[in-house]
Amino acid sequence: MALDGLSRRDLLRIALGAPFMGLAPRLLSGCGPGRGVPEGELLDFGRARAHAALRDSRGMTLANMPADIARERRGVVVVGGGVAGLAAAWRLVGEGGLGERGDVLVCELEDVVGGTARAGRSELSAFPWGAHYVVAPFSEDRAMVRLLGEMGCFEGVDRHGHPNAAEGAAVRELEERHFFEGRFSAGLYPGDGETAEEKAERERFGRRMDALAGAVSARGRAFTLPVSQVAEVDGVDAAALDRMTFAAWLEAEGFRSWRLEWLCDYACRDDYGTSAAACSAWAGLLYFIARRRPEVGLEDRAVITWPEGNGRVVEHLARQVGATRIETGAMVLDVEADDAGARVLVVDRAGRARVIACDSVIVATPRHVARHVVRAYREAPPAWMDAFTTAPWVVVNLHLSRRPETVGVAQAWDTVFIGSASVGYVDAQHQRGRDHGPTVWTWYRPLFEAGEVRKQCEAVGREGWVEAALSELELGHPDIRRCVVRADVGRLGHGMVRPVPGLRRHLESARVAPHPRVRVAHTDLSGVALCEEAVDHGLRAAEEVLAARGGDVRSWR
């Protein structure tokens, strides 16, 4: 019968005016605690166990294990349960089992699978801890078409044969908004107050991207996803683009508008965790071009997302693989192989070590993990190894009791703040269609700056990162502190591979298997961290294993 607390308070404010508000009992206040940092937890993704393993298990290898160590037989062991590892297992399982030589086992260090695509869940909402969207693939990316098709993300194909994102799968409008000069506006480009000159430059940039998107040769495209389908095209010097930074390319092309510069820098930080000044021009252009096609009207492809982000993809893959083929909390310390077979040294959740003998191993970890795990890498580190560097990320999940106030455009999936070091936040409930009430906002901050950022990332505790997030969001949402009921922080010390200039030329060598029985798969082998790439490498490694076993393997790629 009576109105709830908030509306009463509002009514008081309206009826009585500010001078009388002191009379209103504090009880009538509608939101949670207004001061101090809200409670929550700090997650350090894999760090504790991985670093402890490095420290404590030094010297613990397959070579010096006691003779009575537990032994087990498997067909294929996949090291790492992120998207690449799960995609590899999905492919192997999809082949109809591996026969009498044993099944697949995925070993994941953490307690949950997903890697940087994992999701969290609370009473309020499911929410992402990392990657949170995929772009609707073109028909040539058969792996993603298959995967997202299984997940029910498409409805029919367009007249070029490209799948159409289903209405409930494609991100709901409004997709993006930005905060600039005191208000929110639609889109990512800060267009308020744009001069004629800046406008002309923006349009020229669009035309330049369109031209590059149309750069096709008989063998394929200059820029596309997955990058394994990239082909040499006359007029696009990929090697030269890989040597220079994206910032230098923009400069050389005469793009000087701060607005455009901001957009490009944001794009690099958002997708790659690096600034435009540290990102290769090739990777920077890939961001803008891989999702454009002249024949589909040069419109950007639809973005597909879920409340829990790419955690949905992880969940689907894990279900297809089957729980019995996945072991979490399983730390792989050593991988070696010879002509007779491969062996994997695993320490399980309870701390018991065992050796798994198998036909093949797929090492689906990033390079900085593989170099410690794979014996061949340990003993003779390849020259390309040091070319791989990673960017740390901090993710703050803000659990809100209600939506904070906004000025300007309301309700978007992705919100960015112009001029900020963060890449903004996504609203977990947007895609569900819930525009009011509780939700979770996931705020992302790549530590793209030069120097000892990993130490910085660790030195700043949970409260520090929550404060960093809140003081930024407060600019556009003055009452946010009164809406936050919980704030969890995830620190991803090695969040993403950094596509720095010069990395691309090492990728081919890095993809080469260290041994015919030890295959490698991970998105970092593409030099960029993208779901499409992780899936592509997972399938490639799995199909390499299948091919080695002989028989007719029809590729899913």
Place this chain on the structure above:
Amino acid sequence: MGDVARDAEGGREVGREVAAAYGPRRVPLLFLNVVIIAVCGLVYELLAATVSSYLLGDSVTQFSLVIGVYLTSMGLGAWISRYINMRVARGFCEVQLLIALIGGTSAPVLFFVFGLTGKVAVVLYLEVTVIGALVGLELPLLMRLLEKDLQFKDLISRVLALDYVGALFASLLFPLVFVPMLGLVRTALLMGFVNAVVGLWATSLLRFELRPSARASLRVRGVILAVALAVGVIKAEALTEMAEERVFRDPIVYAESTPYQRIVVTSAHESFQVYLNGQLQLDASDEYRYHEALVHPAVAALGRPLRRALVLGGGDGLALRELFRYPQVEAVTLVDLDPGMTSLSRRFEPLAALNRRSYEDRRLTVVNEDAFLWVDGEAKDGREAAWDLVVVDFPDPNNYGLGKLYTRHFYQRLRALVAPGGRVVVQSTSPLAVNRSYWTIIATLEAAGFVVHPMQVTVPSFGVWGFGLAGVGDFAAPRELGAPEAGGRFVPEGLRFVDSEVMRGMFVLPRDMARVEVEVNRLDNQILVRRYEAEGERWR
């Protein structure tokens, strides 16, 4: 008695001194007080009557009751004045300050109590009684203060004449200046402020009749009160609703910001209007045209008996009123996002009367949830296609949060809930004013698998309005009014607008509303929101 005589004697003595000190100025100034007091007094009365008719409904009864109680209380005050024998001047000043306090906060307190409890009658009549009594006390005391300076016949003629002149000012100022420019709350605060200033001024005019200590005490309290009320008047201006009063043509009688939207009720022309986020939702004077057209043709088009009805949006309860005209209705579920809206429709008397207390009907289930999520949930749960009639009555698609309720995705989910032969009627904006938006909604319904008959109707406060009458599988536009039942049709009584012939006309769209080819509205393009925005531009 001896004391009184001495006091009176002393007073006269002082009076003569005062007259000498002030010369001829004191008396006219006190008469000016009479005018101001009269204005304030009558404004409080009008405020109370207005607030009561807004919040309690039935303006004739409320006005009459408030005036009656107020006048009686004035009489009571006048009668009480005889018991004030000493310190008449002080009494006068105290009464002034009390009126300033109680009268000045009267409207804010009434809205406060209404917001807190939803009930206001007891406090309202208590206030009317107290203010009436104090105002009634005021004049006799003033006359006694002036009796030293004037002859009785002069005194009585002038005081009463000025009192009635003040009443004239008040009755003109209140509707023409105060309410339109200040609103109810600030008018009350301003009158309180004026009363406090008069009280302060009186401590100066009557300074020889007041003891120094009393004078100091009165002045301190008077200043505090005047400042507090002045701050109230000024600060109130900064509040949102004051800005709104300038936006809305008519005086605001109720405003509330729920977590979902801003609800504003205004009152004008013997009617009231409900706005959500500044958009007119209904005008009580002609809403029957809208709601009869929304519900009865859809019932007439049913290919099955009317037992279970679903209302999405429509928190005002007016579609419910039309549905409950059919006794064969067994269950109605209303899904409206905002508990603030459904609660207002239930307890805000004018609205509750207008919807004929549909919220009290035992057949009704109210669900306060986003209809998008509710329908999604029902469809996912694999609920049976159980609804005979679905009335979709959302505000116009002027933001993405509303736009999602006009998408193919939403209509597809909704279709799964409709029983075979069931019908859906959808509020579809104006086919004349926002032609492309209207046809976008119709085309989107069709894309979701419905067969749709477009409809139009004229609602003076909206203009030409449109609906889409939809069903799964082919069906004809209805020709005869009434719910199908064994052996014929049940035609409800009491309809003011629709009959079979008028209904048939609704399905005829003139050329200027003719169909245009438009794209379908989807969750991931929400073209309708942009189109509506662009088309609506020229009507603003």
